[in-house]
Amino acid sequence: MPAQRADARRNYARLLVIAEEEVAAHGAEASLEQIARTAGVGSATVRRHFPGRRALLEAVFRNRVEALCTLARDLVDDHDARTALLTWLSAVTAYASSARGMAVALSPDPTAGSDPTPESACWAVAEAGEPLLRRAVQDGAVAPGVAMVDLIALITGIALTTEHHSDPAAEADRLLRLTVAGISPQQ
Known part of the structure; x- marks a missing residue:
């Protein structure tokens, strides 16, 4: 080129x-x-x-996406796989909910089929978070069968839902914690 x-x-x-x-x-x-x-x-x-x-x-949010990818790499060797994954998911949620339009940039492109394309922000973030998820599944902190694209879809859905809230980042964080905890009482 x-x-x-x-x-x-x-x-x-x-x-x-x-x-x-x-x-x-x-x-x-x-x-x-x-x-x-x-x-x-x-x-x-x-x-x-x-x-x-x-x-x-994707161009507007390139630096934020790169920062999320760097954070994932920094957390991958954390001794607690669950905490590392949740720390990273919280950061993705905070970024996506505090910057209007970022949730759309992180969402899979509906014109690209079911899987994100390698040049997309969605793919970059999912690829960066995959080792964190894999470790959390191996440690039994996350159920097998959970895919990173599923988690990204949850986060972008939360960010889009809270975009017009008076405090989108706080509401998105609350909804992420609710999602992680589940809606059933602890046994």
């Missing part, structure tokens, strides 16, 4: 800053056309850098 021209790199960087502002204000429904207008470029320029809304969201 040839290197981008300097003006293309500048356009991308400017578009990304504006996209971050638009996504923060409007979530996953941020307008690509508004981003183009604000940047003073044509919509074709925006679409050349971000062929669709999902590509835009």
Whole structure:
């Protein structure tokens, strides 16, 4: 792939800053056309850098996704597999619920079939969390058959449900704890 021209790199960087502002204000429904207008470029320029809304969201949240992947790698050798997994799931939930649009970026792309594609944020996060889940299952802290994509779906569902709550991060955390504990009383 040839290197981008300097003006293309500048356009991308400017578009990304504006996209971050638009996504923060409007979530996953941020307008690509508004981003183009604000940047003073044509919509074709925006679409050349971000062929669709999902590509835009994944670019906006790339650093957060990388931070979650790093955290998963840092926690993988924790002595308590259950605590490590729950710490990481809490971080994913906090990120997804505190940044409008991130839950959509982490959700599997419905146009890509049932499995996330390797270039997607969903795939990166699921792949990073897989060793944590595998250890928790081996230690008996999580039931066999639980898949990381299932846990990501739960988290994104929680984040989307709490997006308009007065304190989305606190409500998302409460719902995650409820999900982890289950709804049955302890025996």
